[in-house]
Structures are given as C-alpha cells and as structure tokens.
Amino acid sequence: MKNLIIIINLVTISIFPQVGRQKQLADSLFASENFYQAITEYKRLQFFDLQKSFESFTNSQIAKAYKKGEFYQKSEEYFRKAIENSVSDEERNNLKIEIVKIFIIKSEKEKALSLLDSLEKSYFEKNQLDYWRGWTFLFHYDTENSLKYFNQSEIAKSIVDSLEILRKKEYSPTIAKISSAILPGFGQFYTGNITSGLISLGWNVLLGGISVNAFFSERIIEGILVTDLLWLRFYRGNIHNAEQFALEKNVKLADNLLKNLQNNYKGALP
Amino acid sequence: MKYFLKFLFVFAILSEFSFSQTNLFDYENRLKFAKNLFQEEDYIRSFDEFIELSKISSNDSLKLWAAISLRKMERFTESEIYLETLFGFSNLEDEAKTEFFQLKFLIEKADEFQKNYENKEIHPEKYRLELLRLKYFSHLFLDGKLPDSTSFINSFQQENQPEIAKLYNERKSRIEKNSQRAAIYSALAPGLGKIYTENYSDAITSFIFTSIFYGLSTYNLSNDSVWKGIIFAGIGAYFHASSIYGSAVAAQHFNAQQKFEYELRLKKYAETYNSFLPNFEPK
DSSP states (O other), rough: OOHHHHHHHHHHHOOOOHHHHHHHHHHHHHHOOOOOHHHHHHHHHHOOOTTTTTHHHHHHHHHHHHHHOOOOOEEEHHHHHHHHHHOOHHHHHHHHHHOOOOOOOHHHHHHHHHHHHHTTTTOOOOHHHHHHHHHHHHTTTTTHHHHHHHHHHHHHHHHHHHHHHHHOOOHHHHHHHHHHHHHHSHHHHHHTTTHHHHHHHHHHHHHHHHHHHHTTTTTOOOOHIIIIIIIHHHHHHHHHHHHHHHHHHHHHHHHHHHHHHHHHSSSOOO | OHHHHHHHHHHHHHHOOOTTTOOOOOHHHHHHHHHHHHHHHHTTHHHHHHHHHHHHHOOHHHHHHHHHHHHHTTHHHHHHHHTTTTHHHHHHHTHHHHHHHHHHHHOHHHHHHHHHOOOOOGGSSTHHHHHHHHHHHHHHHHOOOOOOHHHHHHSSSSGGGGHHHHHHHHHHTTTOOOHHHHHHHHHHHHTTTHHHHTOHHHHHHHHHHHHHHHHHHHHHHTTTTTHHHHHHHHHHHHHHHHHHHHHHHHHHHHHHHHHHHHHHHHHHHHHTGGGGGGOOOOO
C-alpha cells in the first residue's frame, strides 16, 4: 500500500509539474523553519492538488507547522484531517500518537490516556504506548505514575533514573499535613517555609490561648465562638497550607526535571 | 504494465497540454486561493494574499476584502486604514463606508459610532437605511435616553420587529441598583444592603457575624473586660465596614452583570443579522 502511494505521488509530480514544484517550495520553507509561509504553501498545494494525492501529507505537514508555532488547537485539527485521508493503519496510528503528544503538551491527561488506550489493539509497539503514558503523567507532575509507565516501557532508562532521584527528593503532603495537625506550623517548617510556619504557630497559640482562657473562666459562649469562628479557621488553614506547600514544592521539582528533559533528552519528546 | 505505461504517456501529454498554461501564482489562481483561505476562516493568510494581489492589480475589491479579513481578526485600526483609502476615489466607496461603520459598531464603542454617524459626509448613499437601523440599534448599548419607540421599531424589517421591540422594552424597563443606597442600607443594618442587591446568603452571613462580634463586645464591656470588648468591637466594626463596602460593590456588580448579559444578547442578535448591514465578504 505504501509503495502504491509513492508511485501515485511520483506519477502526480511527473504529470503535474506545477504540483511537484509547489511541494518542493513548501518542503523547503518547512525545512528552513519558516513555518508560517510553509503552511500557506502547503495549503496552496492542497488547494490545487485536484487529485488529492498529497492530502494526508499536506495536512500532516500543516499540523506539524502549527505545532511548531504553538497553535495546538489548529495542529490537532489538521492531524485529524490527515487521519481521515491516511491509507494505512501504521500511518493512522502514528498520526494518533502525534495527537497524543499535543494532548500531553496541553496537559489534557484524560484525552491523552483515552487515545492511548484506544491504540492498544492496533498499535504494534506496546512499549511506545507506555512511554507516552509516562510523558502524560510527567506533564501532569504525577511522578509516581510517570515512573511506573516509563519503567514498563523499558525504552527510557535515563528518564527512569532521573525520576527515581526526584522521588527521593519529593516532600510528602501527608507528613506535612500531619505535622501541622500535631503542632501548627511544623508542616511549613518541614517544607522549608519558616516564616509562614512561625506566623501559623503564632496565630494558633494566640487564638488557642484566648479560647482555652474563655473556657477555663466559664465563658462558654465566648469560648465556642472564638474557637469555631477564629481558632479552628486558622488551625484548618494551617493544615491545608502545609499540604499546599508540599504539593507546590513537588510541582517545582517535577517542573525543573521536565525543563531539563525537554532541553537535554535525546529521545522522542512530546 | 504495457497498457498502463501507454495510458501514462497519453495522460502526461494531455496533462502537459492542459497544465502548461497553469501557474499557481498567476492572478486568477491566487485570487481563487485567497477566497478559499477566507472561506476556511484563515484570515491572516487571506489578508496576505489579497495584499499581494493588490500589488498586481488595482482592483479595489482586493483592498475591501483585505480590510474585511483584518476586521475578522479584530485588527480594527488597521482595517480602518485600508477602508479609508477607498473613501472618495473608489467605485466601492459606499461599501467601504458601510464597512467603516460596522467597524465602529464592532469596536464596542456605540458612542463613537454615533459620533461618526453625525458626520453625514461619510454616509454611504446606497446603504443609508441599513445604517440608520444600526444607529438605532447602537442606542440599546448606551445608557442615555432611547429614541421614540415607534420610529425605533418601525425602522427595522418586519421580521425583526418583534425581537427588536422586546430588546427595546427590556432596555427601557431596566432598573439599576444604586451603590450609595446599598451602602447606606448596610450602614443602618448589616446585610440590609445585600438584601437590596439580591445577595441573600451574603446578607445573612454579614448580619450574623457583625451581630455576634458586637454582642461579644457589649458582653465583655459590661463585665469589665475592656480590652476584650475593644478587640471584639474592632472585629465587629471590620465585618460591618466590609458589609457596607461589599454592598456598594454588589450594587455595581449587579448593574454590570445585568448590562453584560443584555449586551451579550444584543451582540448575538446583531451577529445573526450581520449588524443589519449588507455582506461584502468575498464569495
């Protein structure tokens, strides 16, 4: 089938020299990274290619050019058009992987995972699917699942190593929460936010003191109101705050790893 | 294979004959392509193509279409510049002027549109009635007095009149909340201003919180706990002040929300009828 397409394309180019020249022009613009003009010329090629021999190819190239320009919505739209005109399962699956990559970049985890699941039956390289699942979770800062799928894929050892190091450095949101629940401010200390921890501790000691004093002096209503309206609000806020700090720190760590991989990793990237 | 090659040879000769004259970059082909880009809503590229074509031909339609492409991309100022080049010297002057008014209307400055409308010199002769409709419609976006209902509604085509009458009456009967009044209400009784602005749950919260802290303050002051009385009075005053300020803001928010929803419907309606103006888009 692939050979037949190549023959049809060669025949089209030989009998429609204008179309052939137009393809060369568009390809050269794409190769020189002039993506805006490349899109225009691929669209012109598509418009005058009455035989529709290059329909899938031009749509795919337009999609790639839009992706380079960070127009992800448009890129997805053209990859989908390319799928409609694709002639082999292999081509269709590869184009679907391109759409998965766009979902990954856009942090659309559910869409990426669902498309990868739908490829399970037809995609021949199963470990590739796990590889892209790993990227999907990594872009969502879910290092645990990311590590699991990269491990399963067995094709990204350096990423696995980096993720294992990262997992050791990560803060536990549960520890942060429990620490702050036992002693207000300690969860913040655990995540390295000393000032915030001291402020939390101060407020809780002050308001707790007022509440306890009110109860001991048998001013029950005042005690209940201060406890419920003021002290408990600060106490709950302190626990939530500690958890947020841990999560934020973990996101920062994962983000640094992600940036590092995007700049230095030699394998396929979204 | 032999027959296939023969067929290929004959086809190539015929194709060479029919395509030897085809140049994808000649005027006709480029125009077709530009129009196709416009239909596909790729306005940035259709604009480029219309501009390149206008370098080859002095056809004023190209400038008009370039301006429309810019308008579609919401690049209104640039669009206006292209339209103004067609004023006074072009056979598409009326079309350009009509487009110009549509731009003024779309920039969401109904007052600016009306100011421009006062300048009769730039009225498009051919589309005077359509422009008058748009002028009437622009009144619905403004806060001032509305024109007389009969002339307002009758200026529109019969099919539009029921909906226009509905929009007109809604605009006329719109009641706005006064932010000063809301603040005064909340100063008199915490939360009362929020009832006036129809934020009932906020009103209850404001009333409860302010009353509790004022109550605690009174209780402590009457039991000789002066410093605690002052702290609770401060907290109560904070909630009271928040209620006053919040009520004033809520009144403004109420008005803005009401206006926003109404204008959204107006815009949607205007879009359905292409702002009541003729369509000069490339076909």
